[in-house]
Amino acid sequence: MIEIKLVVNDKPYTLEVEPSERLIDALRNRLGLLGTKEGCGEGECGACTVIMDGKTVNSCLVLAAQANGSVITSIEGVGNRRSPHPVQKAFVEVGAVQCGFCTPGMVLSAKNLLDKNSKPSNEEIGIAMSGNLCRCTGYDKILRAVKIAAEEGKE
Amino acid sequence: MKYFQPYSVEEAIEIAHASESTFLAGGTDLVLHMRTGKAQPSGLIDLGKIPVLREIKEVDGFIEIGSMATFAELGNSELVAQNAYALWQACQSMGSPQIRNQATLGGNLGNCSPAADGLPPLLALGAEVHLISQEGEEFVPLSTLLSRTPLFGQDTLIRGFRIPINSWQSGFAKLGKRRALAIARLSVAVAVEINGTRVENVRVALGAVGRRAFLSESLGRELSGLDLNGAWLEKGILEVQQIVREALGARASAPYKRVAVSGVFREALASIITEGGTQA
Numbered sequence: 463m464i465e466i467k468l469v470v471n472d473k474p475y476t477l478e479v480e481p482s483e484r485l486i487d488a489l490r491n492r493l494g495l496l497g498t499k500e501g502c503g504e505g506e507c508g509a510c511t512v513i514m515d516g517k518t519v520n521s522c523l524v525l526a527a528q529a530n531g532s533v534i535t536s537i538e539g540v541g542n543r544r545s546p547h548p549v550q551k552a553f554v555e556v557g558a559v560q561c562g563f564c565t566p567g568m569v570l571s572a573k574n575l576l577d578k579n580s581k582p583s584n585e586e587i588g589i590a591m592s593g594n595l596c597r598c599t600g601y602d603k604i605l606r607a608v609k610i611a612a613e614e615g616k617e
Numbered sequence: 618m619k620y621f622q623p624y625s626v627e628e629a630i631e632i633a634h635a636s637e638s639t640f641l642a643g644g645t646d647l648v649l650h651m652r653t654g655k656a657q658p659s660g661l662i663d664l665g666k667i668p669v670l671r672e673i674k675e676v677d678g679f680i681e682i683g684s685m686a687t688f689a690e691l692g693n694s695e696l697v698a699q700n701a702y703a704l705w706q707a708c709q710s711m712g713s714p715q716i717r718n719q720a721t722l723g724g725n726l727g728n729c730s731p732a733a734d735g736l737p738p739l740l741a742l743g744a745e746v747h748l749i750s751q752e753g754e755e756f757v758p759l760s761t762l763l764s765r766t767p768l769f770g771q772d773t774l775i776r777g778f779r780i781p782i783n784s785w786q787s788g789f790a791k792l793g794k795r796r797a798l799a800i801a802r803l804s805v806a807v808a809v810e811i812n813g814t815r816v817e818n819v820r821v822a823l824g825a826v827g828r829r830a831f832l833s834e835s836l837g838r839e840l841s842g843l844d845l846n847g848a849w850l851e852k853g854i855l856e857v858q859q860i861v862r863e864a865l866g867a868r869a870s871a872p873y874k875r876v877a878v879s880g881v882f883r884e885a886l887a888s889i890i891t892e893g894g895t896q897a
């Protein structure tokens with residue numbers, strides 16, 4: 463076991479992890495943050511997306527030990543029922559959530575885009591969301607929700 | 618399994634020398650290979666805490682790229698866009714945003730898949746690889762390194778790459794995603810030195826045609842020293858098809874790739890010459 467220190471959703475943690483343990487396992491099993499979903503487990507679907515040091519990564523491909531010293535935002539750190547993030551609000555309004563499995567990853571990719579670029583073009587939104595797959599919605603509503611969230615942020 | 622997180626290059630190669638451990642860069646290949654059992658390292662040397670390995674900078678007429686520079690960092694680099702356009706283009710289309718944020722150029726060479734997107738551009742751009750181990754360090758042309766098997770010993774670290782800054786222009790294009798069938802993947806990188814209306818020198822590299830990316834010396838020779846026009850482009854297409862034919866022989870993918878390569882070659886040149894064969 464090795465000791466790592468990291469900050470998750472603004473809280474500092476010191477954890478003992480296995481060298482081969484993935485970040486998604488540490489978040490779900492050690493910290494009980496079950497909002498991060500495992501879809502493919504191979505870097506293809508983006509369901510496990512978290513923001514690590516200001517960048518989106520697939521937590522199924524990052525070892526927990528690699529996150530030593532990092533600042534992580536998972537979906538639990540983005541908003542909640544009472545005060546949803548503008549992206550979350552827009553997802554609900556537009557109906558961009560069906561089964562919801564892809565939603566945490568989608569929201570994190572969208573949030574990270576808007577944190578960096580408050581006025582993204584449609585093309586920039588398309589690129590930012592291209593690493594997140596959805597089996598249910600056909601993407602139109604998701605892209606529209608991100609656009610709406612961006613426009614609200616501008617006001 | 619042991620896990621090391623060194624803070625310097627010296628420390629990293631010392632551990633590699635003493636321990637039989639494997640270097641870990643972004644992990645987008647290695648973490649998967651560990652899960653499938655394809656890789657069973659006795660220890661990992663995580664290179665993520667060595668800041669010098671991330672640098673992208675101009676030094677004495679070269680762009681120096683640390684092995685831990687990610688595809689996202691390279692794709693956002695003005696220095697790379699200005700002087701190594703083919704590499705910059707490859708960085709835009711590689712993987713997904715999440716993969717580009719994590720995957721490194723050093724890992725792309727370390728894994729050395731036939732379809733590694735970083736390698737054809739580096740070959741066309743005349744890149745050298747900076748290797749370092751306890752025995753010493755060397756700069757090896759990537760084209761030379763790719764003819765070695767294995768590429769290098771377990772205790773050798775890819776320190777980085779260097780690309781000469783010159784007036785050459787370059788471009789890259791590819792067909793097919795990583796998960797597409799091998800038969801549907803293909804990539805081409807081209808670099809040309811143009812003087813007035815003449816193409817003085819050419820380097821063409823192909824990916825996903827055979828076991829590893831390679832530079833075609835005959836293609837470079839055939840296309841150098843000619844006027845840049847429609848006829849040059851047509852000649853290039855015939856030659857590149859011939860190279861694919863030779864490289865793939867009787868493989869099932871050969872007929873398809875022989876046809877497909879003409880479009881990919883044309884697209885790789887799109888930023889350099891127009892459809893009609895004039896300079897873009």
Ligand SMILES: Cc1cc2nc3c(=O)[nH]c(=O)nc-3n(C[C@H](O)[C@H](O)[C@H](O)COP(=O)(O)OP(=O)(O)OC[C@H]3O[C@@H](n4cnc5c(N)ncnc54)[C@H](O)[C@@H]3O)c2cc1C
Binds near residue numbers: 643
């Ligand atoms: C969903 C998905 C999509 C992908 N799409 C593409 C794509 O479009 N194009 C493409 O080219 N690749 C793609 N890949 C493959 C992969 O992302 C790349 O090969 C990447 O560049 C690997 O870099 P890494 O930093 O993650 O390497 P790692 O996985 O950390 O390492 C890969 C290998 O290189 C060795 N290594 C790493 N760094 C060094 C070093 N400095 N010195 C010596 N050895 C070293 C490691 O020991 C290991 O054997 C994809 C992967 C996934 C999961």
Ligand code: FES
Binds near residue numbers: 504505508522523
């Ligand atoms: S579960 Fe990580 S990308 Fe699919």
Ligand code: FES
Binds near residue numbers: 559561562563
């Ligand atoms: S809502 Fe079901 S996968 Fe996207």
